[in-house]
Amino acid sequence: RIxxxxxxxxxxxxxxxxxxxxxxxxxxxxxxxxxxxxDIERENYGSVNMAGRTELxxxxxxxxxxxxxxxxxxxxxxxxxxxxLVKFDSRLGQSDxxxxxxxxxxxxxxxxxxxxxxxxxxxxxxxxxxxxxxESEESASSTSTAPKVDQKVADQYNFNIDAExxxxxxxxxxxxxxxxxxxxxxxxxxxxxFFMRVNGSDLMASGNASNLYNFIFNGGVMRGAFDMSANVFxxxxxMASVEEGGEATESEAAATTSTAGVPDFxxxxxxxxxxxxxxxxxxxxxxxxxxxxxxxxxxxLNSFATNLADGDISGxxxxxxxxxxxxxxxxxxxxxxxxxxxxxxxSILASDEYTSNIGDETPETAQPEDLEAFILPxxxxxxxxxxxxxxxxxxxxxxxxxxxxxxQNGRLVFEDTKGQTxxxxxxxxxxxxxxxxxEPKFDMKLDLQEIGIPQAFNTFNTFETFAPxxxxxxxxMNTTLLMSSVLGQDMMPDLKTLNLEGFIQxxxxxxxxxxxxxxxxxxxxxxxxxxxxxxxxxxKNWFTIEDGSVKLEEAKLKFKDVEMTVSGTSSLDKxxxxxxxxxxxxxxxxxxxxxxxSLLEGKAQQAGLNLxxxxxxxxxxxxxxxxxxxxxxxxxxxxESRTSLAAxxxxxxxxxxxxxxxxxxxxxxxxxxxxxxxxxxxSIFSLRLRRRRRGLSNRC
Numbered sequence: 001r002i003x004x005x006x007x008x009x010x011x012x013x014x015x016x017x018x019x020x021x022x023x024x025x026x027x028x029x030x031x032x033x034x035x036x037x038x039d040i041e042r043e044n045y046g047s048v049n050m051a052g053r054t055e056l057x058x059x060x061x062x063x064x065x066x067x068x069x070x071x072x073x074x075x076x077x078x079x080x081x082x083x084x085l086v087k088f089d090s091r092l093g094q095s096d097x098x099x100x101x102x103x104x105x106x107x108x109x110x111x112x113x114x115x116x117x118x119x120x121x122x123x124x125x126x127x128x129x130x131x132x133x134x135e136s137e138e139s140a141s142s143t144s145t146a147p148k149v150d151q152k153v154a155d156q157y158n159f160n161i162d163a164e165x166x167x168x169x170x171x172x173x174x175x176x177x178x179x180x181x182x183x184x185x186x187x188x189x190x191x192x193x194f195f196m197r198v199n200g201s202d203l204m205a206s207g208n209a210s211n212l213y214n215f216i217f218n219g220g221v222m223r224g225a226f227d228m229s230a231n232v233f234x235x236x237x238x239m240a241s242v243e244e245g246g247e248a249t250e251s252e253a254a255a256t257t258s259t260a261g262v263p264d265f266x267x268x269x270x271x272x273x274x275x276x277x278x279x280x281x282x283x284x285x286x287x288x289x290x291x292x293x294x295x296x297x298x299x300x301l302n303s304f305a306t307n308l309a310d311g312d313i314s315g316x317x318x319x320x321x322x323x324x325x326x327x328x329x330x331x332x333x334x335x336x337x338x339x340x341x342x343x344x345x346x347s348i349l350a351s352d353e354y355t356s357n358i359g360d361e362t363p364e365t366a367q368p369e370d371l372e373a374f375i376l377p378x379x380x381x382x383x384x385x386x387x388x389x390x391x392x393x394x395x396x397x398x399x400x401x402x403x404x405x406x407x408q409n410g411r412l413v414f415e416d417t418k419g420q421t422x423x424x425x426x427x428x429x430x431x432x433x434x435x436x437x438x439e440p441k442f443d444m445k446l447d448l449q450e451i452g453i454p455q456a457f458n459t460f461n462t463f464e465t466f467a468p469x470x471x472x473x474x475x476x477m478n479t480t481l482l483m484s485s486v487l488g489q490d491m492m493p494d495l496k497t498l499n500l501e502g503f504i505q506x507x508x509x510x511x512x513x514x515x516x517x518x519x520x521x522x523x524x525x526x527x528x529x530x531x532x533x534x535x536x537x538x539x540k541n542w543f544t545i546e547d548g549s550v551k552l553e554e555a556k557l558k559f560k561d562v563e564m565t566v567s568g569t570s571s572l573d574k575x576x577x578x579x580x581x582x583x584x585x586x587x588x589x590x591x592x593x594x595x596x597x598s599l600l601e602g603k604a605q606q607a608g609l610n611l612x613x614x615x616x617x618x619x620x621x622x623x624x625x626x627x628x629x630x631x632x633x634x635x636x637x638x639x640e641s642r643t644s645l646a647a648x649x650x651x652x653x654x655x656x657x658x659x660x661x662x663x664x665x666x667x668x669x670x671x672x673x674x675x676x677x678x679x680x681x682x683s684i685f686s687l688r689l690r691r692r693r694r695g696l697s698n699r700c
Contacts, residue, residue, distance in 0.1 A: 067093025475509025
């Protein structure tokens with residue numbers, strides 16, 4: 001029997017203990033027990049005589065290296081079958097902890113082969129986990145040490161836990177409304193339900209895990225399977241908390257190992273994930289679903305799918321080094337296969353001002369000025385292979401995009417990414433570089449095949465700015481463009497820094513109602529050619545854009561009998577300076593009374609040229625001013641003798657007639673020969689017949 005009414009203050013003075021600075025309060029006990037070891041081992045608790053109670057009143061314990069412990073009131077009743085913890089009201093440092101419950105076979109604790117079982121109910125309004133983390137535990141937060149060999153541990157306890165904690169502080173994490181219903185043994189955890197809020201997120205889980213003892217005490221690997229979900233998962237707040245809490249001086253950082261601050265947990269879990277909303281700017285993720293395997297080193301997603309803004313994305317892949325990324329800002333790497341029916345980049349890149357103006361509307365009509373540069377994290381290292389059915393960027397829609405994209409060190413690189421847009425095919429190779437966030441830039445190659453010219457010039461602001469003639473061209477084109485530039489905050493090229501060179505081939509195209517051409521036509525009075533709709537059926541044009549100026553290399557155009565060689569420049573302010581060497585049939589220009597011919601002859605006389613010498617007049621046309629107000633200068637520079645299309649056609653016709661006559665004569669001659677030969681055959685046959693008749697007559 002144990003019967004006591006112990007004053008802890010008197011005890012501490014009578015028997016001083018190292019490190020204990022203060023003890024106070026009372027322990028009141030009255031317990032009787034009589035038992036055989038064999039009854040305990042056989043769990044024959046009915047043969048055990050145990051009864052009584054223990055009570056703690058106003059207990060205070062203050063020791064070096066740990067927070068003050070205060071137990072206001074605790075009461076436990078003892079029977080052979082159970083210990084009934086009626087109440088436990090305590091203050092542990094800044095924390096409060098309340099508990100009650102039952103231990104059903106308390107004497108099993110005396111046997112190494114028996115399992116202690118119980119139900120516990122735990123409550124707390126506030127628990128500060130940081131003050132219970134010892135310095136050695138904090139410094140041991142590293143995944144760099146190798147795990148020890150797992151030990152085989154018997155399940156010496158089996159408890160059902162019902163716990164609720166309103167607020168928990170742990171490092172930079174603010175946990176609230178924690179609730180859990182679980183069964184725990186030395187080795188296994190069965191999580192019936194779990195809920196908590198942390199830094200703007202709410203997390204729910206259920207599942208099971210094994211090897212707990214080695215996971216907690218021996219650096220072993222916890223294995224299990226869990227269903228995890230969240231209504232809102234705010235990754236921005238979680239990462240911001242880590243960044244704010246992880247600030248250190250250069251000397252402190254140098255003294256810290258590369259994995260310091262990463263929890264020393266090892267696990268291998270099969271996980272099903274679900275989140276109604278994920279907050280990770282600039283991404284707006286909803287209805288996220290996924291399944292895979294999670295270890296402390298890598299997340300393997302067997303499958304995932306989510307709505308991204310008003311689009312969708314799905315796929316599979318891996319994410320490595322994520323713990324170091326979250327806790328230390330280290331490099332996050334991954335490898336993914338992505339699929340999407342619709343990916344709206346406008347929603348990702350839309351500026352805050354634009355988003356606030358449109359409210360909940362889908363930003364499919366976004367203009368470049370509505371977007372803002374997306375700075376790629378320097379700590380991302382990803383490899384994506386994609387199959388995207390439709391992609392929207394500004395007002396450019398791409399379809400059936402298939403390709404390879406690499407993100408590394410703040411750079412995004414397209415490797416032979418293919419798709420369709422503007423009625424044709426496009427291949428993109430090159431990169432987008434935000435390694436200098438203040439001055440993002442790009443360096444890219446575009447191959448476009450059978451693209452609609454009006455759509456291209458209306459869609460690509462660069463074309464519209466440097467080549468406004470595109471607004472007057474109908475038809476299609478093939479083009480290869482090599483371009484580089486600094487990007488503005490609207491993700492559009494800074495035209496003053498744009499360098500571009502390329503090749504454009506027109507297909508079945510024509511220039512319609514283009515004032516500079518109309519001005520040339522009016523000056524020359526060439527009626528055979530419609531300068532209001534000038535054909536450029538199959539032209540090949542090389543050009544460069546450098547330092548804000550477009551330079552067109554010599555391009556050859558031909559329409560009927562008119563040949564033109566065009567070269568020159570235009571600038572951002574729409575000023576142009578083009579030289580056109582034209583060779584025009586004199587007959588197209590008309591008689592001496594014609595305004596165009598008179599103009600040319602007058603200038604020819606001044607230059608000492610004789611325009612009557614050839615069939616074609618060669619002239620230089622200088623085109624300056626602007627496209628809206630062109631200035632035309634025409635100077636004859638010589639003549640050439642050529643055959644016009646009409647004359648050539650007439651010659652061809654005459655040659656054809658002569659060929660037909662010759663063929664007819666030859667055919668008639670062959671027919672006459674045939675008739676002659678036939679006549680000769682008939683003549684011989686007739687002679688032989690007469691001879692036979694005479695012979696018959698003589699015999700008669």
